[in-house]
Amino acid sequence: MIPSVQQIIELERKLAVMEDNLKKEKLFAIGELSARLAHDIRNPLSVIKTSINILVSKGDVDAKTMEMYERMERAVERITYQIDDVLNFVKPRVSSLKNTSLDEILASVLARIEIPKTVVMTTPTKNIEFVGDIISLEIVFVNLITNALQAINNSGEITISADVQNEKIIIKIHDNGPGMPSDVVPKIFDPLFTTKQTGTGLGLTSCKTIIEQHGGHIEVESAVGKGTTFVVTLPYRRII
Numbered sequence: 327m328i329p330s331v332q333q334i335i336e337l338e339r340k341l342a343v344m345e346d347n348l349k350k351e352k353l354f355a356i357g358e359l360s361a362r363l364a365h366d367i368r369n370p371l372s373v374i375k376t377s378i379n380i381l382v383s384k385g386d387v388d389a390k391t392m393e394m395y396e397r398m399e400r401a402v403e404r405i406t407y408q409i410d411d412v413l414n415f416v417k418p419r420v421s422s423l424k425n426t427s428l429d430e431i432l433a434s435v436l437a438r439i440e441i442p443k444t445v446v447m448t449t450p451t452k453n454i455e456f457v458g459d460i461i462s463l464e465i466v467f468v469n470l471i472t473n474a475l476q477a478i479n480n481s482g483e484i485t486i487s488a489d490v491q492n493e494k495i496i497i498k499i500h501d502n503g504p505g506m507p508s509d510v511v512p513k514i515f516d517p518l519f520t521t522k523q524t525g526t527g528l529g530l531t532s533c534k535t536i537i538e539q540h541g542g543h544i545e546v547e548s549a550v551g552k553g554t555t556f557v558v559t560l561p562y563r564r565i566i
């Protein structure tokens with residue numbers, strides 16, 4: 327018997343649901359495994375980090391050896407960054423809503439990221455005090471600013487602006503990098519999507535989860551040659 331159009335549509339829908347469930351199960355399994363791995367790597371990694379720091383601080387070695395120490399330091403930093411990326415993705419918890427402010431969050435984020443002198447960084451002129459989870463919001467801005475720095479290749483402009491409109495906080499992070507092609511834009515919040523050689527593709531997925539756990543949303547405006555703007559919208563819960 328030839329199936330009707332209706333039956334085909336229904337079959338396709340079921341297939342799509344099955345595929346979606348399979349993808350979720352796979353992601354869950356990957357998440358569990360990566361979390362355990364990432365967690366277990368952290369301790370030996372910090373032993374290596376501390377040991378290199380001690381060796382560097384002694385300083386009684388020739389230039390070539392020092393260069394090797396510094397290479398090791400950078401390699402450890404890269405592994406640490408990727409582990410944090412995985413852990414932030416697997417366990418993004420908005421655990422404690424407290425009085426905070428945009429100034430407080432950005433100051434702490436900018437203390438963690440090295441901004442090269444070749445970057446013109448503009449931060450909001452007006453502070454906004456609100457209720458949010460500072461730890462997880464820091465993860466959001468570390469990721470967005472790191473992406474912007476990578477997009478401009480450490481040389482260009484990054485502008486962060488913020489405003490309150492209709493009981494919502496709107497924060498924009500703009501960079502004058504190359505922008506994204508239209509076929510890339512719909513994929514950037516998907517887990518493991520990356521166009522970078524050393525990227526994990528988890529940064530924006532974590533940002534989206536955290537912002538949504540706050541009751542907000544994140545959007546992007548980007549086009550090739552026009553740079554990129556991420557727009558973060560958060561509910562404006564006033565401090566008490």
Ligand SMILES: Nc1ncnc2c1ncn2[C@@H]1O[C@H](COP(=O)(O)OP(=O)(O)OP(=O)(O)O)[C@@H](O)[C@H]1O
Nearest residue numbers: 473474477514520521522525526527528529530554
């Ligand atoms: N500011 C930006 N300008 C241009 N492309 C961007 C920008 N931010 C994100 N992207 C694109 O979105 C992709 C996904 O970003 P995401 O932060 O999730 O992962 P990633 O930066 O590749 O790796 P990581 O997990 O280390 O953050 C990037 O690979 C890049 O193609």
Ligand SMILES: [Mg+2]
Nearest residue numbers: 469473529530
């Ligand atoms: Mg990233």
